[in-house]
Amino acid sequence: MTLQSYAQRAYAQSAAPTRTPRDTEYEAISKITHRLKAAAARKATDFSGFVQALHENRRLWTVLATGVADSDNSLPKDLRARIFYLAEFTEQHSAQVLGNTATVEPLLEINMAVLRGLRHMRAAG
Template sequence: MNAIRQAQNAYGQTNQPIRTMRGTEYETVARITHRLKSAAAKEPFDIVELATAIHENRNLWALFATEVADNDNPLPKELRAGIFSLAEFTNSHSSKVLRSEASADALIEINTAIMRGLRDGGAAA
């Protein structure tokens, strides 16, 4: 392959759309929510798969909590507080799910609401 063809391939137009931060957040929440749904619906029950999905979801919500706790975060204070509260609930409820004291439905519903907000361009909390 000659140098011109290599340059065209490297710097030419791609078929991939440019991802926005909101789009990346949506894809991440969607991927984790899909894993939660899949693990929660699995018959027979697979605790390793569920624990892995919950761990990923907890990490996601820990990141959200860290971001909204930053004073430089541009979101309105009320929205930041709501997201932080959801992160706390998610962490607490996840423990109940892992102890078989609750279902993952609430975690899935919260993530779905966040995805709806990200998709619609509005605040989701």
């Protein structure tokens, strides 16, 4: 290997894009939403997998609620309140889904709306 190829390899590794907290949030919400959607499609044949995906989504929203409840959170108060409300809704609606009195679609729609908002923030900032 030549000196030039060593240099190219070293710089290529350090030139990897830096991930922001918003990128990490987007990726986590996207993965969980995809899993929940896929699990909902297989609910009749893999109810256990569906329950697990629903639980994972609830945990996500618990983490988001905890984050916005922190007084050091830099998001605007109105946005923090809306995120906290969505977390409460997700908790209650998930229980209804498990009780077979509601569908999972509103949970998927909420996650997709948050993803659109995060995507817009990434594009603007």
